[in-house]
Amino acid sequence: MAEDALKTHRLRELREFLMSRRARVTPVEAGLPDGGARRRTPGLRREEVAVLAGVGASWYQWLEQGRDISVSPQVLDAVARVLRLSNAERRHLYVLAGLNPPAPEPASRDDCEGLRRLIDTWMPYPAHIMDIYYNCVMYNDAAGVVLGMRPENTQNCLIDFFTDQLYRGRSHSWERNARTVVAQFRATCSACPDDEGFQQVLAQAKAASEEFAALWDERDIQDAGLIRKELEHPVVGLLCVESTAMKVPARPDLTVVLHTPLPEANTAAKLEWLASPEGRRGTMYPVAG
CATH class of the missing domain: 1.10.260.40 (lambda repressor-like DNA-binding domains)
Structure with a gap:
């Protein structure tokens, strides 16, 4: 009834x-x-x-x-x-009419500029935006300096997580978080079982990483949530941050990932220094822009 x-x-x-x-x-x-x-x-x-x-x-x-x-x-x-x-x-x-709605159209120039302002305002803390397939749409300078995001990556956050040696070399929490990342991607895929875009990313990730393929076969599934990340930056040392994935109401196909400094290791002060003119000069790797 x-x-x-x-x-x-x-x-x-x-x-x-x-x-x-x-x-x-x-x-x-x-x-x-x-x-x-x-x-x-x-x-x-x-x-x-x-x-x-x-x-x-x-x-x-x-x-x-x-x-x-x-x-x-x-x-x-x-x-x-x-x-x-x-x-x-x-x-x-x-x-x-009782049908699944189509994907939103690509962001307009105003949408993109607004999203760029959003993540730039999050400075000096890392932030990036990805689409439903985990493709990186944009990232702020701190994401380049801290997470190693840069143009020569594949620009797919899932594949880069498993294949980017710079990021893996910095991450103390990589093995623990890898299982979570794969489980969350499975949850995203399960919501759109007939979407060929997810199947393409899945095939690319399996081909690029045996570790991903092994974790995928375990069939764990988990909703998006907070992820603790511990990174060893070559200039300032240990950084402890917490990433939060949030949907954009006006663009349900996009997810904003914000990294918040945790109290440990004086992380907030280190991130502020890295974003300062002195910190930029002392950064070992170029700032992505």
């Missing part, structure tokens, strides 16, 4: 949403003649949406009435195009 009530609510929301979006698109915006005062319907008529989307008029009427009919992503995309839906609205349409 509860499921029936939720479905009824979803279909009712679908009806109201489509009607509201159709009413705001003018014939001129849709490439149709302006009917002027003869038009009684605000925005487009149902029949016009159906023709422009390449679907049957009866089918679109049933969709907008909230009937329980079969829909495909291709048809929803056509309707979204005619109704000039934003990416967020298109994803919402999928959810209301």
Whole structure:
């Protein structure tokens, strides 16, 4: 009964949403003649949406009435195009129609600049941003100095964790954290079992690291959470930080990973010194930028 009530609510929301979006698109915006005062319907008529989307008029009427009919992503995309839906609205349409929403579109310039400001504000502590496949989108200077992030890496955080000898050479906690990293990646993969992107990363990671392949075969699974990292920096010595992975509400495909200094080893002061002009001059490895 509860499921029936939720479905009824979803279909009712679908009806109201489509009607509201159709009413705001003018014939001129849709490439149709302006009917002027003869038009009684605000925005487009149902029949016009159906023709422009390449679907049957009866089918679109049933969709907008909230009937329980079969829909495909291709048809929803056509309707979204005619109704000039934003990416967020298109994803919402999928959810209301009972389908898994598509991945968000690539970040706009404003989104990227905002995210860059976010991780730069986290200085002098390391921070980076990765997509759902663990590809590194951007990182701040401290991530380059402390974690060894740099352009010549693969730019996939999972693969680099296992293959970057600079990072592994610094990490006292690598073996302990490796199991956690693989278990968390499995949890991410399990949420999207049919996503070919995850399968490609998985194949690359197995080919690049026998250690990863062995841990993957253990089938441990773990939700994302805090990870303690102990690193031996060549200039300032031991650093103890705690990484926190957080989703970006406006971009659910992105994860911000912030590293917070722990009380041990005077870590905060060391990170501040590394980010200072004197520390930058004394850094053994170039600052990634």
